[in-house]
Amino acid sequence: MVALKSKKNNRYMRKIFEGGMTGLLLACALVSVLVLLMVFMFLLGNSLPFLQNNDIWQFLTGTHWLPFGDFPSYGILPLFVGTLMVTLVASLIAIPVGLGATIYLSEIASPQVRNVLKPVIEILAGIPSVIYGLFAALVLSDWIMVIFEPNTRLNALNGALILAVMMIPIMVSVAEEALNSVPRNLREASLALGATRWETLKMTIVPAALPGIVAAIILSMGRAVGETMAVIMATGNSTQFTFNILASMRPLTAALAIDVPEATVGSMAYYSLFAVGLVLFIITFALNLVAEYVLARFKEAYH
Amino acid sequence: MSDIAVQDLNVWFDKNHALKNVNITVGGNQITAIIGPSGCGKSTFIRCINRMNDLIAGCKVEGKVIVDGKDIYDKDVDVVDIRKSIGMVFQKPNPFPKSIFENIAYAPRIHGVTDEDGNVHKASKQELAELVEWSLKRAALWDEVKDRLDKSAYNLSGGQQQRLCIARALAIKPEIILFDEPCSALDPIATAKIEDLLIDLKNDYTVLIVTHNMQQAGRVADKTAYFYLGDLIEYGETKQIFENPKQELTEQYITGRMG
Numbered sequence: 001m002v003a004l005k006s007k008k009n010n011r012y013m014r015k016i017f018e019g020g021m022t023g024l025l026l027a028c029a030l031v032s033v034l035v036l037l038m039v040f041m042f043l044l045g046n047s048l049p050f051l052q053n054n055d056i057w058q059f060l061t062g063t064h065w066l067p068f069g070d071f072p073s074y075g076i077l078p079l080f081v082g083t084l085m086v087t088l089v090a091s092l093i094a095i096p097v098g099l100g101a102t103i104y105l106s107e108i109a110s111p112q113v114r115n116v117l118k119p120v121i122e123i124l125a126g127i128p129s130v131i132y133g134l135f136a137a138l139v140l141s142d143w144i145m146v147i148f149e150p151n152t153r154l155n156a157l158n159g160a161l162i163l164a165v166m167m168i169p170i171m172v173s174v175a176e177e178a179l180n181s182v183p184r185n186l187r188e189a190s191l192a193l194g195a196t197r198w199e200t201l202k203m204t205i206v207p208a209a210l211p212g213i214v215a216a217i218i219l220s221m222g223r224a225v226g227e228t229m230a231v232i233m234a235t236g237n238s239t240q241f242t243f244n245i246l247a248s249m250r251p252l253t254a255a256l257a258i259d260v261p262e263a264t265v266g267s268m269a270y271y272s273l274f275a276v277g278l279v280l281f282i283i284t285f286a287l288n289l290v291a292e293y294v295l296a297r298f299k300e301a302y303h
Numbered sequence: 304m305s306d307i308a309v310q311d312l313n314v315w316f317d318k319n320h321a322l323k324n325v326n327i328t329v330g331g332n333q334i335t336a337i338i339g340p341s342g343c344g345k346s347t348f349i350r351c352i353n354r355m356n357d358l359i360a361g362c363k364v365e366g367k368v369i370v371d372g373k374d375i376y377d378k379d380v381d382v383v384d385i386r387k388s389i390g391m392v393f394q395k396p397n398p399f400p401k402s403i404f405e406n407i408a409y410a411p412r413i414h415g416v417t418d419e420d421g422n423v424h425k426a427s428k429q430e431l432a433e434l435v436e437w438s439l440k441r442a443a444l445w446d447e448v449k450d451r452l453d454k455s456a457y458n459l460s461g462g463q464q465q466r467l468c469i470a471r472a473l474a475i476k477p478e479i480i481l482f483d484e485p486c487s488a489l490d491p492i493a494t495a496k497i498e499d500l501l502i503d504l505k506n507d508y509t510v511l512i513v514t515h516n517m518q519q520a521g522r523v524a525d526k527t528a529y530f531y532l533g534d535l536i537e538y539g540e541t542k543q544i545f546e547n548p549k550q551e552l553t554e555q556y557i558t559g560r561m562g
Contacts (some may be wrong), residue, residue, distance in 0.1 A: 111360070185397040189468070191474055192355060193410040194387030203409065206402050 016171035050074075050271035055237055059275065063241040065250070067259060067269035068082035074272045076279065078241040082156065083283075087224045089160035090167060094224075095217055097164070098171035102216075104170060105172065105181040107201055133233030136162035140234070146163045150246035154236030157245045162234050163227060167220040174219055178212020179205060215291040222287040226280070228253035252280045305331055305371050305478045305509050307352060312366035314347055314356065321347045323533045325366070329526075331478075331509040334501060336524030336541065338517060338557065343530040345513045349481050352511065353389040354382050370479070387414055390472030390480040390508075395488050396464035398456035398471075403448050406456050406467055407435040410475045415477075434474055442470035443500050461492025469500065480504065482512040486519065498523050517557065521545055528554045 051059075054074060062075015101121070121185055140161055141153050148157065182205050190200040206213070236248030237258060250258070256276055263270040307329040314322040322344045329335045337345040347356065354375060356362045367374045375385050387410075398406050408431045416430050426434070435452070439445040444466040448459070454466055458526045465485055472480055482501070486494040501523050504510055514520050520527050521541060528538040529552075537544060537553045548554040 183397070185393060185395060186364050186399060188355065188358070188393065189397045189399065189471075190409070191358065192353060192386055192391040192393075193413070193471065194385075195410070195413050196383055199413050203413070204399055 040281065043274055043281055044260050046271060046274035047278045048271075050268060050275045053268070054272075059272075065239040065255065066270070068262060072269060072272075074268075074275075076252070076255075076276055078239050079250055079252045079255045080277065080279070081241065081243065082235070082251040083225055083253070083280075084161045085243065085245060085249060086163060086235065086251055088219060089157065090163035090224050091217070093161065093164035094167035094171060094220065097214075098220070099175060099213065100167045101168065102172050102175040102179065102209060102213075103201065103206075106176045107197070107205070121169050121172050124165070125173070129166065129227060129229040130164050130223055130233070132166055133230040136230060136234035148246055152236050152238075152246075152248045154234060154248055155246050156235055156249040159231045159235035159249070159251070160245070162230050163224045166227060166230065170223050171216045171220040174216035175209075175213045178216065179210040181212070187225050211294045211297055214245050215295040218287050218291040218294070222284050225287065226284050228257050232257055240271045252283075253277055256280070307479065307509065307511075308367075308369040308559065309351075310367040312348075312351060312364070312368065314344070314351060315363045316359065317361040320349070321533050325535045327528060327535055327538055329509065329511060332505055332507075333525035334505050334510045334512060335364065335521035336527045337511065337513045337530060338515075338520050338527060338556075339530035339536075341515075341534075344362065344533045345530045346483055348530065349483055349511055349513050350482055353386050353391055355386075355391065359383060376504050386475055387475055388479070388551070390469075390475060390477040392465070392468050392472055392480065392482045392485045394484040396461055396468055398459070398464050398467050400455070400457060402453045403439075403456050403459070403467060404435055404452040405472050407438050407474050409471065437475040438470040439467075441473050441504075442466045443496065443503075444470055460493070462489050462496060465489060465493070465497060466500065469497075473541075479511070481511040482510065484513050484515055487515060494519070517545075529556060531556070 059074050059076060059101055060080075061077055062073060063077050064073040064075045065078050066073045068272055105121075109117060136158050137154065141155075141158050144150060144155070144158055144161075145153060150157070186204055186208060187200060190204045191197075195203065231251050232254045235251065235254065237250040237254055238248035239250045239255070240247065242249070260273055261267070263273055309325055309327045309329075312322055312325040313320070324350065337348060339345050350356045351364060352368055352370075352375075356364060364376060366376070369374060370385075370389075374382070378505060399409060401409070407514065408426075411426045411431060411434055416426045416434065419424050436445065436449075444463060447463060448467075451458075456464060459467060465488075469485075475490075486497050489497065498519065500509060501512065505525075512520075512524065524541045526539065527541040527544040529536045529548075529550075531552050537548060539549075539551045544553065545557055548557055
């Protein structure tokens with residue numbers, strides 16, 4: 001009788017414990033969703049005073065970003081173009097290099113080489129961005145001066161190059177995952193038909209992993225759009241409206257970081273910066289959504 | 304059709320001696336079944352014949368596999384040429400994530416096609432279409448898929464996928480086809496279709512089949528080889544192996560006392 005009773009008790013306790021754990025873990029998951037919502041509400045709420053009192057079209061297409069002073073102008077186009085130019089040029093460099101590195105790592109490198117290269121690339125992802133910024137400002141800028149002779153030592157190209165270096169590790173780790181998840185038996189099928197390793201790579205593995213590769217590219221672009229410290233230190237931060245890659249530019253993130261400390265709390269300039277933050281949030285959010293969508297379709301293909 | 308003569312074949316995976324001094328001659332226009340319990344080396348053996356074991360790190364092969372008078376492990380042999388002339392069908396159907404047509408056209412697109420004079424040229428659209436139709440008909444799949452060649456191969460049933468993989472192997476115009484447990488993932492009806500196909504194929508090809516299923520070996524094979532722990536224990540007419548095995552080990556396996 002005693003034994004039975006304690007067993008019953010045990011079961012009861014276990015139920016409580018399991019229920020408690022489930023609830024705890026659910027709470028953890030909810031916290032992250034809640035934080036996302038709160039960030040969005042915080043941005044939206046604080047941008048509203050600006051968005052209600054200013055022409056949104058003017059905000060998005062104006063070419064002068066002068067939030068302070070007697071005659072402020074809140075056009076974010078120069079900032080947006082700054083982000084765009086830096087991200088696009090960085091992507092143009094990072095995509096071929098990153099994908100080349102991925103294919104080498106996952107398909108060609110011997111296990112010994114891979115065991116050295118993979119951790120090195122992962123360490124690259126862990127270096128604080130301020131270190132990259134420092135390198136760009138002090139070393140990379142010198143090289144660019146010698147090669148392209150720009151008018152300003154710090155310029156968009158400088159930022160783009162350092163962003164490219166920062167994009168590569170993310171791209172490599174996500175894209176490598178995609179290549180590795182192509183079932184082994186597809187490789188065997190292709191090789192058994194007399195295809196060479198290259199033909200197998202080109203005709204079977206890369207097409208099968210393409211959605212994962214695209215997601216890797218988009219995620220790393222999101223990283224480039226959101227990066228702040230390195231671009232502040234590298235691009236020179238001029239708010240001029242230009243498409244010249246050798247000119248100094250101020251991307252959206254840099255504008256936020258530079259101008260927020262200057263703005264009086266509750267002023268129009270202060271609220272305008274939240275609107276800039278909202279734009280940035282929407283861009284990165286959209287990029288992540290696209291990446292998620294592409295990856296989800298990829299998973300369907302094999303299950 | 305090609306005979307395959309295997310001489311003193313030894314295979315190691317690192318320290319594991321997976322095949323030990325195997326000597327066997329497989330004749331053309333017949334089906335040879337390779338049977339034996341798990342881990343006996345039967346898959347390793349069949350993968351030696353198109354050098355698929357080359358892909359496995361730590362694998363070492365010694366001995367000769369002579370196809371058409373040529374040792375395929377000779378130094379001057381290109382492994383790609385070997386695989387071009389030997390078809391292989393795997394345990395689990397493994398179509399490419401492409402259309403039915405593109406699955407069959409995969410190898411001809413890479414290798415081109417050979418004309419009557421033996422010259423290889425790039426396959427034209429017309430030639431590809433003819434080859435795809437011929438391969439699918441030969442694999443008894445044409446009637447089921449002829450109206451949806453542009454649809455994904457993943458929409459086919461498991462049995463249809465496996466026949467697609469057979470058609471894909473036929474499209475390289477091999478003389479030898481290797482089947483590595485082709486029915487282990489299929490239901491009995493799909494299995495029966497594949498077995499009918501195997502018997503039909505032996506008129507034109509040298510067919511080797513690894514199987515877990517002794518009844519299957521009994522149904523389709525002309526000759527049967529029994530492997531145990533990396534040794535070829537017994538090889539002979541299927542009827543003799545099943546009804547009158549000469550070796551004690553074979554008898555134990557056949558009668559279900561082992562494996």
